[in-house]
Amino acid sequence: MTTVEADHAVRTAGLDKRYRRTWALRDCTLTLPAGRVAALVGPNGAGKTTLLRLLVGLLAPTRGSVEVFGQSPATNTATALSRIGYVAQDHPLYRRFNVADLLRFGHACNLRFDRGLAERRLAALGIPLHRKAGTLSSGQQAQVALALALAKRPDLLVLDEPLASLDPLARREFLQVLMGAVAADGVTVVFSSHVIGELERVCDYLVVLNHGRIALSGDIESLLADHRLLVGPRTANNLDHTPSVIEATHADRHTTLLVRDGGIPPAPGWQPQAVGLEELVLGYLRLPAPDGTGLAAEDSEDAA
Amino acid sequence: MIWLTWRQHRGEALTAVTVLAVLSAIMVAVGLPMHASFNHDIVQCIDGSAVDREVCSTNLAVFQKSYGFATGILTLLNVLPFLAGALIGAPLLARELESGTWQLAWTQAVPRVRWLVVKVVALVTLTVVLAGAFAALITWFRQPLDAMYGRNGLDGFDVEGLVPMAYGLFAFALGTAAGAVLRRSIPALTLSLLAFVAVRVTVETVLRPRFQAPLTLVENIEAGSRGIAIGTGNRTDWTLDEGFADASGQRLARTDINSLDDAARDAGVNLATYMHDHGIQRWVDYHPAGRFWNFQYIEAGIFAALTAILLSAVIWRIKRRAL
Numbered sequence: 001m002t003t004v005e006a007d008h009a010v011r012t013a014g015l016d017k018r019y020r021r022t023w024a025l026r027d028c029t030l031t032l033p034a035g036r037v038a039a040l041v042g043p044n045g046a047g048k049t050t051l052l053r054l055l056v057g058l059l060a061p062t063r064g065s066v067e068v069f070g071q072s073p074a075t076n077t078a079t080a081l082s083r084i085g086y087v088a089q090d091h092p093l094y095r096r097f098n099v100a101d102l103l104r105f106g107h108a109c110n111l112r113f114d115r116g117l118a119e120r121r122l123a124a125l126g127i128p129l130h131r132k133a134g135t136l137s138s139g140q141q142a143q144v145a146l147a148l149a150l151a152k153r154p155d156l157l158v159l160d161e162p163l164a165s166l167d168p169l170a171r172r173e174f175l176q177v178l179m180g181a182v183a184a185d186g187v188t189v190v191f192s193s194h195v196i197g198e199l200e201r202v203c204d205y206l207v208v209l210n211h212g213r214i215a216l217s218g219d220i221e222s223l224l225a226d227h228r229l230l231v232g233p234r235t236a237n238n239l240d241h242t243p244s245v246i247e248a249t250h251a252d253r254h255t256t257l258l259v260r261d262g263g264i265p266p267a268p269g270w271q272p273q274a275v276g277l278e279e280l281v282l283g284y285l286r287l288p289a290p291d292g293t294g295l296a297a298e299d300s301e302d303a304a
Numbered sequence: 305m306i307w308l309t310w311r312q313h314r315g316e317a318l319t320a321v322t323v324l325a326v327l328s329a330i331m332v333a334v335g336l337p338m339h340a341s342f343n344h345d346i347v348q349c350i351d352g353s354a355v356d357r358e359v360c361s362t363n364l365a366v367f368q369k370s371y372g373f374a375t376g377i378l379t380l381l382n383v384l385p386f387l388a389g390a391l392i393g394a395p396l397l398a399r400e401l402e403s404g405t406w407q408l409a410w411t412q413a414v415p416r417v418r419w420l421v422v423k424v425v426a427l428v429t430l431t432v433v434l435a436g437a438f439a440a441l442i443t444w445f446r447q448p449l450d451a452m453y454g455r456n457g458l459d460g461f462d463v464e465g466l467v468p469m470a471y472g473l474f475a476f477a478l479g480t481a482a483g484a485v486l487r488r489s490i491p492a493l494t495l496s497l498l499a500f501v502a503v504r505v506t507v508e509t510v511l512r513p514r515f516q517a518p519l520t521l522v523e524n525i526e527a528g529s530r531g532i533a534i535g536t537g538n539r540t541d542w543t544l545d546e547g548f549a550d551a552s553g554q555r556l557a558r559t560d561i562n563s564l565d566d567a568a569r570d571a572g573v574n575l576a577t578y579m580h581d582h583g584i585q586r587w588v589d590y591h592p593a594g595r596f597w598n599f600q601y602i603e604a605g606i607f608a609a610l611t612a613i614l615l616s617a618v619i620w621r622i623k624r625r626a627l
Contacts, residue, residue: 056411060625082413092404094312101311108307109412109419145408152413 009034009156009188015064024050026212039199040192042209048192052160056086082111085154089161091145095134106148118151139170150181159191196278211289230257232270247283258283305422316392335445338371342448378459385435385472393479394492401487417623435472454540465600470607477614484618515602521588527580540593551583
């Protein structure tokens with residue numbers, strides 16, 4: 001059993017999620033190896049929050065399956081829940097609780113909550129225990145939410161847009177704490193973001209979600225090795241339909257192709273160039289939506 | 305979990321206890337002299353042992369003047385079981401949903417159905433204790449008024465015995481359910497108030513008179529009497545309706561009575577004598593005072609059942625969201 005667990009932290013198959021009449025996710029099949037730090041990127045409304053809520057059991061799939069360490073989170077059992085730490089978008093906390101109350105809450109509602117660890121983390125950040133959560137700065141609230149999630153000693157930590165409401169300094173501090181915890185506990189992390197630049201330093205796995213579908217997923221290094229840019233003379237040929245060409249952009253005199261060809265020698269006249277993570281992601285995000293998918297804007301969609 | 309429930313709802317709980325304490329102080333301050341006055345001046349007048357009827361009527365008038373306001377106040381107090389229940393119930397889910405903390409609460413290692421059941425049980429207990437204390441207080445306060453006027457209306461039946469607890473529970477369930485659907489505390493409170501009033505008015509006016517078949521008193525009218533009696537002769541019975549019926553037993557409409565009055569005047573006799581001569585009888589549909597507890601059980605049962613249905617629906621909805 002442990003070997004299976006060691007292989008995959010998350011595995012979804014044919015996952016669909018519909019809110020009333022709109023599809024938020026279509027046919028998502030995804031495998032996330034354990035021990036990775038995965039970035040889930042996509043524009044607003046791509047279905048990121050929906051996918052993350054499915055992972056932590058706050059939503060149940062319309063079709064398909066989700067497994068986290070071999071268990072379905074939707075069963076909502078204490079053991080399944082105790083393996084997952086979740087920091088929701090805008091890191092909600094009970095605003096009228098002071099920090100000590102929040103830790104007591106975590107202790108009362110969890111099986112293996114490490115209150116001492118959370119207290120040490122917050123003390124190191126200079127967040128006093130007697131302060132009401134509502135009076136803390138956004139960055140501090142995010143840190144408290146992260147400390148609560150980490151004190152559960154989860155095997156999978158899921159964070160929904162953890163950086164969105166933080167200033168650059170708070171972002172850096174947040175990522176430092178997060179990466180420290182990853183290094184110390186070997187926890188698998190999935191976090192969503194629509195800013196790609198910051199993820200490169202901390203993530204080793206990428207999932208691109210667009211129009212409710214998984215556009216790309218895999219180990220970041222291998223993805224970057226598989227893809228490259230080819231720059232050549234401007235061509236009128238419709239290259240978008242060539243299987244290895246992801247995207248073609250035409251300038252006045254040049255055409256740039258984003259290709260996934262595994263590095264085979266290019267046709268004469270084409271110059272290969274390495275592709276950056278941001279260009280890669282944007283190339284996939286610019287792909288048109290497959291027809292027939294009306295998708296919910298995730299931000300307007302609460303937990304219906 | 306119990307600590308969490310207390311920590312999240314202590315504001316409402318303390319407010320409710322404070323209101324109850326203030327109310328108790330007022331009720332005791334007014335109730336003690338009222339009980340004393342009743343025991344000293346009134347009790348012998350209503351059990352028929354008093355000798356001097358004139359003294360009795362003075363005493364009754366004084367009592368009425370001093371404590372008559374209580375009836376109006378007691379009617380207003382109908383709102384308290386609702387407030388206790390709905391103010392505790394509405395935020396239970398709505399506050400989590402409006403602040404996003406449901407995502408925090410339901411991703412700890414407590415399955416959310418258990419989270420909800422523990423909270424519901426704790427808060428239902430709180431509501432029952434509060435409403436029970438309220439009912440006990442009013443039931444004590446009203447003893448003299450019950451003996452004098454009965455305990456059938458909005459100021460009696462509805463604030464005494466078991467039903468305040470059932471109303472409180474129902475308001476709690478309404479608040480919880482409305483909060484789950486509307487996801488906002490204030491709209492949930494408003495919706496619960498509307499639903500609560502609608503259900504209570506329906507039960508009170510349509511169902512309660514039919515909890516048991518009413519009894520009917522039929523009485524001949526005494527010839528020559530100056531007035532015509534009303535009611536059953538026991539002021540604590542609950543009179544639903546009363547009127548007159550002709551010799552064949554056919555009930556007469558109000559307009560018929562007016563024409564009888566004219567006919568009696570034309571015939572030059574007293575109305576009572578005229579009625580007596582024409583075989584007209586008076587009838588009273590009523591529930592005897594002894595049915596009070598039966599009716600309390602039935603009414604409390606109805607609201608407890610509605611509460612159970614609503615709370616089951618909420619639990620089912622919260623469970624289904626992920627299963």
